[in-house]
Amino acid sequence: MATSTRKRPRSSGLTHADAQGRVRMVDVSDKAVTSRMAVATGFVRVSAAARRLVRAGAVKKGDPLQAARLAGIMAAKGTATLIPLCHPLSLTGVLVDVELARGGIAITATVKTSGQTGVEMEALTAVAVAGLTVYDMLKAVDKSMVIEQIVLVEKRGGRSGDVVRRS
């Protein structure tokens, strides 16, 4: 009976402890393993001149779209290393779209897993790191880029049901 780990009476009622902000990686041991996916998007506002260079394949460091896709995928896999309280997860699929769009570069990341927690953070991290990579590759030609509007647009699987954000 009872594991008796005194001193850590789970979060409930721990107002004082909580008030001190003690971090914890939430216990998901009892959650079901289900198929989950998440889609996040973001945008890097880029000058017309820099966009022309991208279109012409003339960026000194190489193609920022390709590099950003790859960096985004790798970042999705490293999410639990980066975000302190994220659960480590095995991902079953990652797709990162990085495309020239009106006014900048649009990023969409789709992440899938079969696990006990969702993959929102993996999708958002992929978008953020893809955006940072675009920034890095274009910063020599545009010093006023903005990485913006990083949001979750879709989430499926898991207890909290499906979430879809209207754009």
Add this chain to the structure above:
Amino acid sequence: MATSTRKRPRSSGLTHADAQGRVRMVDVSDKAVTSRMAVATGFVRVSAAARRLVRAGAVKKGDPLQAARLAGIMAAKGTATLIPLCHPLSLTGVLVDVELARGGIAITATVKTSGQTGVEMEALTAVAVAGLTVYDMLKAVDKSMVIEQIVLVEKRGGRSGDVVRRS
């Protein structure tokens, strides 16, 4: 003309090769080692209800501001691992401010180094990862947060002189 990049004839003139977007980590061997710093900012738009929880220290995962500061600092150190073409750098100082603000949580990262390239990417990465951490810790209570306006606001040292963005 023609791809023909047999045996690494450095980038010069390789317009066509560039047009194929071949990535490279730019050679900074001849740049001077100087004292450099960069400041970046960003914002996480958060609901009033979630902000109240943060203020009350009642977020289930722990204090998001503290966790985000730490995650931002660690991310700054890992920038070259995350951003494919970033040069690895030894940082001499990192400060990540994450504070409750009107409408959300404001993030400012200041990074310093003594090196051959700037630390813009380190500052921006710290901001992005601090923002993602805030998101992770509040996503149970706010499903429509937006990470936004990640920009470089100050840069000192190095050949390209000082850059300061007006807000």
Add this chain to the structure above:
Amino acid sequence: MATSTRKRPRSSGLTHADAQGRVRMVDVSDKAVTSRMAVATGFVRVSAAARRLVRAGAVKKGDPLQAARLAGIMAAKGTATLIPLCHPLSLTGVLVDVELARGGIAITATVKTSGQTGVEMEALTAVAVAGLTVYDMLKAVDKSMVIEQIVLVEKRGGRSGDVVRRS
């Protein structure tokens, strides 16, 4: 006499080689996936002066207890990267308590997973790294700290049954 490492024909009979200590990550392919948990504890002996600073929130680098909790959690996730022969595992919960105690700072880490091997190393690693983090944050004010008594106090799940250490 032979060490009898059946199951891996490649090394079979290589008594001498075994005697030379060739490392291997033990094959757990045939072990059952079960719910597992482990609790480890440790202690950092800290001067009264340094403990007063911690209590007053006046440590120059920031709150060592908060930082140590977070570092411990992140280290638990990175255990297989750090300990050469540890199996990589997906953790379902990690809690790291770091509290001021008589004579120093007491650390307790609780780790859970559902997998084919136990999480003792994850719990011990979380304790060790939380201890190192405390040390790092207080070393400017106390040059004679000792990280001590890192032990496993509880282990549940898996073939070897439950282990509980009396303190």
Add this chain to the structure above:
Amino acid sequence: MATSTRKRPRSSGLTHADAQGRVRMVDVSDKAVTSRMAVATGFVRVSAAARRLVRAGAVKKGDPLQAARLAGIMAAKGTATLIPLCHPLSLTGVLVDVELARGGIAITATVKTSGQTGVEMEALTAVAVAGLTVYDMLKAVDKSMVIEQIVLVEKRGGRSGDVVRRS
């Protein structure tokens, strides 16, 4: 002509997109979780003088065979961090043999998992990194080593059936 890849219409039919080489981590969500293993081998061509030093345990940096076995095992665990589109996997067993052979040092890595994708890349990565480690430890005494013949020799489990390479 317009890229127009609005909203991730999976790979199917995206000939043009493919022609631009957009990377993706292939979606294995619908593949069965099965028991899988792979064996890879490689060879480091090493001078007779350097092999004598290894045999005598007289290499300045330490025993290259031991270090290479360990580095190979650790690399197998880090494969998904290293190879951009590799799926992260939990490994259940890794064995890396590194032995003096005629003309050099022979490496064999055996990796096992229970998962939705194979472990060929893990076995090959273990071999490559073990080879690089041998190189690193002997480069002071042999400046013309060659790491060669890194191949997959056996693969079991998964849809594509068993593959065995004759040597």
Add this chain to the structure above:
Amino acid sequence: MATSTRKRPRSSGLTHADAQGRVRMVDVSDKAVTSRMAVATGFVRVSAAARRLVRAGAVKKGDPLQAARLAGIMAAKGTATLIPLCHPLSLTGVLVDVELARGGIAITATVKTSGQTGVEMEALTAVAVAGLTVYDMLKAVDKSMVIEQIVLVEKRGGRSGDVVRRS
């Protein structure tokens, strides 16, 4: 009383914020680059039976002393990744001794660098991870090991002068 962290206006005067323990990586930009070294030691208390196995080279996972030396060296290099507020440093030398001793296994790590901050944390981290590795490799045969007495015994270079601990 105010902690006076001049130079970063953002935090200036934020006594209360400081009291909340906001973390920062201390700014060492103005410290001199000097030659530095640190030595740390630790001990793993191990049963006589387990020590006999080590001596006989009969531990199933391989030679724990060798593996621990290597894991310690690698951990020293990864210190800044593990300890949140540690400065990233280029190390010029690392030696980790792990030897059978009376009552257990004794660990000594010596780390050198040329930099703006000391390498105490690198030496301590090497000791801790070497100790954890010993534990991992012997835990099948000894379930009551203790990792203990991790201390800094020597520190040279840098402003705070030489520190030597008597044992």
Add this chain to the structure above:
Amino acid sequence: MATSTRKRPRSSGLTHADAQGRVRMVDVSDKAVTSRMAVATGFVRVSAAARRLVRAGAVKKGDPLQAARLAGIMAAKGTATLIPLCHPLSLTGVLVDVELARGGIAITATVKTSGQTGVEMEALTAVAVAGLTVYDMLKAVDKSMVIEQIVLVEKRGGRSGDVVRRS
């Protein structure tokens, strides 16, 4: 007979221990900081059918040449994490060429630094990981690739002078 590892009194006289191959990261504290570069090459033997797919940009996972270049650059930066006794180094430039060639895919990596040790291992690691990445992306269409002939072809700077390998 004694291996004479003077300079590290701690291990002095431990002839037998040395003969057992205790690893160490060689102390380079007294070496001069000089400008260094290294070039390594390697080859992945690939079937004609797979090469045609690469040329046509029709590989399901994306362009293997682009992905391999990026993976090689990132691996160069991570060399000290991968190769146990490698010194951590700040790189000032990395270029990884990955091109279709007769019978397969040819890889050349050029790495530069200003430091106390050479960058041979960084160049060789970049080549090996670029080769593994090519393998990963083509393994669905060619099951008998060989990664071969990984060699150092050029090395400049440092005490051991310039080394150039004739092909």
